[in-house]
Amino acid sequence: MSTKYIFVTGGVCSGLGKGIATASIGALLKASGYKVYTVKMDPYLNPDPGTMSPFQHGEVFVTDDGYEADLDLGHYERFIDVPLSRHSNLTSGQIYQEILDKERKGDYLGKTVQVVPHITNKIKDFIKSSAKNSSADFLLIEIGGTVGDIEGEPYFEAARQFHHEVGDDNVMFIHLTLLPYLKTSGELKTKPTQMSVKELEKRGIHPDMILARSDYDIAKELLGKIAMFCDVPENAVIPAPTISSIYEVPQNFAKTKVPSIIFKKFGLDDKKFDLREWNNLVKKIKSSNGHSLIIAKVGKYTSHGDAYISVDEALKSAGFAHNVKVKIIAVDSEKIEKKDKKELRNLKSADGIVVPGGFGVRGIEGKIMVAKYARENKIPYFGLCLGMQIMTIEFTRYVLKTKNVNSEEFDRKTINPVIHIMHDQKKNIEASHYGATMRLGAYEARLIKDSLSYQAYGQEKISERHRHRYEFNNDYREMLGKNGLRVAGINPQRNLVEIVEVKDHPWMIGVQFHPEFKSRPLRSHPLFFDFIKASIKHQRA
Numbered sequence: 001m002s003t004k005y006i007f008v009t010g011g012v013c014s015g016l017g018k019g020i021a022t023a024s025i026g027a028l029l030k031a032s033g034y035k036v037y038t039v040k041m042d043p044y045l046n047p048d049p050g051t052m053s054p055f056q057h058g059e060v061f062v063t064d065d066g067y068e069a070d071l072d073l074g075h076y077e078r079f080i081d082v083p084l085s086r087h088s089n090l091t092s093g094q095i096y097q098e099i100l101d102k103e104r105k106g107d108y109l110g111k112t113v114q115v116v117p118h119i120t121n122k123i124k125d126f127i128k129s130s131a132k133n134s135s136a137d138f139l140l141i142e143i144g145g146t147v148g149d150i151e152g153e154p155y156f157e158a159a160r161q162f163h164h165e166v167g168d169d170n171v172m173f174i175h176l177t178l179l180p181y182l183k184t185s186g187e188l189k190t191k192p193t194q195m196s197v198k199e200l201e202k203r204g205i206h207p208d209m210i211l212a213r214s215d216y217d218i219a220k221e222l223l224g225k226i227a228m229f230c231d232v233p234e235n236a237v238i239p240a241p242t243i244s245s246i247y248e249v250p251q252n253f254a255k256t257k258v259p260s261i262i263f264k265k266f267g268l269d270d271k272k273f274d275l276r277e278w279n280n281l282v283k284k285i286k287s288s289n290g291h292s293l294i295i296a297k298v299g300k301y302t303s304h305g306d307a308y309i310s311v312d313e314a315l316k317s318a319g320f321a322h323n324v325k326v327k328i329i330a331v332d333s334e335k336i337e338k339k340d341k342k343e344l345r346n347l348k349s350a351d352g353i354v355v356p357g358g359f360g361v362r363g364i365e366g367k368i369m370v371a372k373y374a375r376e377n378k379i380p381y382f383g384l385c386l387g388m389q390i391m392t393i394e395f396t397r398y399v400l401k402t403k404n405v406n407s408e409e410f411d412r413k414t415i416n417p418v419i420h421i422m423h424d425q426k427k428n429i430e431a432s433h434y435g436a437t438m439r440l441g442a443y444e445a446r447l448i449k450d451s452l453s454y455q456a457y458g459q460e461k462i463s464e465r466h467r468h469r470y471e472f473n474n475d476y477r478e479m480l481g482k483n484g485l486r487v488a489g490i491n492p493q494r495n496l497v498e499i500v501e502v503k504d505h506p507w508m509i510g511v512q513f514h515p516e517f518k519s520r521p522l523r524s525h526p527l528f529f530d531f532i533k534a535s536i537k538h539q540r541a
């Protein structure tokens with residue numbers, strides 16, 4: 001079968017869950033036996049989100065091939081369970097950078113370089129090469145932002161041209177909108193949806209399906225009204241009500257026959273799909289609602305709900321696997337530093353503590369205090385990247401009773417840099433080359449046989465994704481090992497420490513990588529699974 005292309009666009013406003021909708025459609029197509037791949041088009045001018053603040057943009061997701069990606073790629077990987085790569089995310093920054101470099105080299109032979117055709121051609125080429133590289137049956141392409149956004153225009157124009165070139169038999173448009181609720185008249189309004197479809201049509205695109213998001217049940221007449229005014233078959237106006245768990249979306253789209261409509265559009269036979277795993281997951285989510293386990297997530301980006309979205313989902317997924325509901329409480333490390341009573345109470349209510357990744361000195365001392373509290377009180381502690389570095393600093397300062405211990409990231413002149421800059425990173429810092437220069441992507445680690453980590457993974461050789469510039473300083477390895485901070489995982493190629501464990505503690509593990517990126521709702525990550533197990537044990541003790 002030649003690749004079928006599905007564009008997912010958004011109308012009315014942002015934040016409606018286009019990423020989840022795209023991912024859920026992908027999950028259904030995969031459950032029907034098709035090969036699925038996804039692409040996110042981001043109209044912003046940053047070449048990638050790697051340098052963007054989690055306060056503004058949420059989490060930076062990392063793929064195996066070391067691409068720093070939009071967090072929607074995390075949704076796609078979690079729902080479709082296919083490893084993505086740099087072929088899955090295009091930004092305007094990447095396009096302009098490439099085109100301007102070519103222009104400076106004289107590659108355009110004196111021609112005027114323009115949005116149409118140069119930018120639009122690049123967008124179309126990216127789509128075609130993603131289809132080719134992935135050899136997908138279905139390529140889902142999500143256009144970021146909302147129709148009408150100035151910066152999104154080239155993407156809509158490229159999509160229109162793509163439809164024209166590849167043909168209506170091979171291209172489908174799905175438009176996601178919102179039906180706002182008016183409290184005074186007690187009704188849902190369809191006019192913004194109608195207007196946003198008109199915006200699409202102004203750009204030469206007619207939707208084949210409309211997903212109508214709403215916080216309330218949508219009456220059948222209203223779906224009919226949208227169908228009539230937007231000129232879409234009535235069965236292709238799909239209600240997408242707000243639900244308690246995002247993992248119910250594939251089920252909901254299955255009930256409203258989204259796959260059948262897609263197959264019909266492409267002239268394919270209606271296929272049966274196997275949703276047993278998703279149904280089981282939703283059953284587990286619903287049945288685990290009674291029992292709550294409290295996990296404190298200690299960071300400074302706590303004000304942005306999506307800053308640690310993969311960590312949150314990995315914790316929740318491990319909870320589903322153990323049939324417990326994981327309640328994540330955000331603990332602000334700066335408040336801990338200031339000994340804020342409420343924040344200390346929050347921390348003390350936790351059955352387990354996670355210190356996730358992060359950058360910069362702000363809030364660091366608070367995190368070290370948290371690691372000390374977890375170690376001394378034998379509370380399960382899971383350090384992710386920065387959280388591992390924090391754990392190492394804490395241990396050296398307070399168990400080895402060593403003075404002036406820090407990471408070179410926070411104190412460049414520290415006397416005892418237990419965490420130091422990686423050799424090949426110095427030049428990047430000196431030259432201020434911050435974009436896409438960290439140690440990024442999948443690297444191998446070998447686990448030490450008698451470690452907790454080895455028991456959790458059940459295998460010696462693992463591969464996990466990285467995103468860091470600093471590392472465990474091997475000069476301190478022997479001394480720390482002798483005193484109870486043992487190395488449990490090593491990158492054999494470069495002899496880098498990947499995992500440390502506190503010996504006299506039920507579960508205190510720090511990893512230099514980001515296991516959260518490889519956790520799936522249907523397949524909990526071994527370390528998260530084990531951490532939640534230890535936290536349950538701690539709660540029950």
Ligand code: GLN
Nearest residue numbers: 357358385386468469470
């Ligand atoms: N800031 C630390 C480093 O660069 C940790 C990075 C992270 O947590 N992703 O090594």
